[in-house]
Amino acid sequence: MTIWNKKFECISPGELEQLQLERLQSTLNRVSRNVVFYQKIFEREGIIPERIRELSDLRRIPFTSRRTLRAAYPYDMFAVPLREVVRLQTSSGTTQEPIVVGYTRNDVEHWTELVARVLTGAGINRDDVIQISFDYGLFPGALGMHYGAEAVGASVIPASTAGSRRQITVMRDFRSTVLIAAPGYGLRLARMIREMKINPQDLFLRVGLFGAETWSENLRRELEERLRIKAYDFYGLSELFNPGVASECEAQNGLHIFEDHFIPEIIDPGTGRPLDFGEEGELVLTSITKEAFPLIRYRTGDITTLIKGKCSCGRTLVRMARVKGRTDDMFSVLGVSVFPSQVEEILTRIEGTEPHFQIRIDREADREVVKLLVEISPEIFSDEMKKMQKLKREIKGEIYKLLDLEVEVKLVEPGALIGRGEGVRRVIDNRNRG
Ligand SMILES: [Zn+2]
Secondary structure, three states: OOOOOHHHHOOOHHHHHHHHHHHHHHHHHHHHHHOHHHHHHHHHHOOOHHHOOOHHHHHHOOOEOHHHHHHOOOOOOOOOOHHHEEEEEEEOOOOOOOEEEEEEHHHHHHHHHHHHHHHHHOOOOOOOEEEEOOOOOOOOHHHHHHHHHHHOOOEEEOOOOOOHHHHHHHHHHOOOOEEEEOHHHHHHHHHHHHHOOOOHHHOOOOEEEEOOOOOOHHHHHHHHHHHOOEEEEEEOOOOOOOOOOEEEOOOOOOEEEOOOOEEEEEEOOOOOOEOOOOOOEEEEEEEOOOOOOOOOOEEEEEEEOEEOOOOOOOOOOOEEOOOOEEOOOOEEEOOEEEOHHHHHHHHHHOOOEEEEEEEEEEEEOOEEEEEEEEEEOHHHHOOOHHHHHHHHHHHHHHHHHHHOOOOEEEEEOOOOOOOOOOOOOOEEEOOOOO
């Protein structure tokens, strides 16, 4: 398999450390000159960018978070004047309040290069026809992929939010070999292929790149089986590059983080204490090449681990495990802490359910009530009541057995919960409202 940029993707540890240190210093310099927020922090903490001599000095700088960015809305965290910004995009993330992210021409070039690495890592090349089924609207994912796909020389179809039937017609007639979509949407397309009575063998699809929402190994197997493809995971963050922070190689055993552009750390989300390789915690990222919107020690809210050791693909960049969930998605009810990914694992094992669900937590007459909305397959949905009742009991029973959690199950029709831009919101907690 090919590696897009051997010089950086296979860099030696010593060279990487030197490169990171130089790039970190220049980033800290830039923000201390141009961003009031950082000027104040550096002054308060006595941090002088020129005196940062080791990467571990980074730990002296306080964390930033989504809250920091909301307070700076729209342009207070920008490190360049607006006239140097060539693109503006937004992210609504899991909260409803938007943030604005800007990119200079250099930022867009870096981003394009990183996405080319992502695609090459999944074995994609200039012979491929890539169908991008992400919303091209304000979110960065679709355009980010688009530029990278053009850079590797593939033919790109900006299918965007065309309806599922149209997507399949395009996929068949244009002979798409690669599908890029949210994993849930990939399943929906698989269902549509069946509905349209098309034999997956008559399609040309061979690779799927899925992201924008957390997904599991079970779902990977399901997508690979139903679409007859190899399915890859990628990771990005709308606040930095999305995609373009990390991605899987053919070993499919963790995602290589592009450490020549980002310095990763794992921390205990409760205390902020740095954690070691192999320990599960929140991913914190520092961007070291971004010009318009650099972020220092940014708390991503994503739960993962860093994987030490060589990868069979030859890349030396550190790997992160598939994201398990989000710190703000983890919920505690009646003393039980649950990640939505655990619910997904259970649902993919139950026949007749789609791994599309939403958890709603309410307080009713001083009692906490957890409702689980689950999409089910069309056959079951149109079937008799008895089957639906049986399925509801099965889901309730499995969740209780495995997570020790009492839920009310509501079955909803296929497609009812699917999101296209940044994925489905898995948890809605109404306990502290009103
Ligand atoms: Zn690898």
